[in-house]
Amino acid sequence: MGRTVRLTATVTADDGGMYCARCVQVEVACEGHTVDEALDRLRQALEHYFKRRAIPHPHLHPPIVVPIEVRLPD
Template identity: 40%
Template sequence: MIRVMGYPVRFTAAITHEGPWYVARCLEVDIASQGESLEQALDNLREALELYFEDKPLTELPMTPILAPVTIELPQP
């Protein structure tokens, strides 16, 4: 079997630590994955994205989201 190499496309991942898991979410496409380490969560997300785009070809490049911090003030408990 010959694998045809494609072209690289960069996506943005947001990673949170939830209990024993690291959860990686793609901000451009509604895909998420998890792993026991940060690296494993990103590897699993990469694999999930590749599988997703095998069935749904990328017709246009995704727009990179603008990341900005938002600070709010919460009432004292």
Template identity: 45%
Template sequence: MTHPVRFTAAITREGQWYVARCLEVEVASQGESLDQALDNLREALELYFEDVDLTELPVTPILAPVTVELPQP
């Protein structure tokens, strides 16, 4: 039996690829489109959790913006 669990994905564009990273666990995937990257991440997460003890699921991170001062290029 399965049940849905929501995770947080951070997606960046790297060249021709979209890279989707799960923030709760160290799983990432990529695709040629945003939707493909998310679909591939979903599949990678399902495979990852096949071998993980599910008694304690990862905690959702607190997301907060951070501003830093950087030198001018």
């Protein structure tokens, strides 16, 4: 059994009722019909991802996730 690392995920909903979970630290994303399903799939995908790649070192500064406003044309 390996060690556990804490990563940051964002979850967004699309117009079709699906949820997309994305890992902030690495480019891995998964979809699901529910938030829990999307996160479960992301967890599995990350476990597979790190079987083939270096495990990230704990960040001294965790990612900052904030909303941002963008002015769109009328």
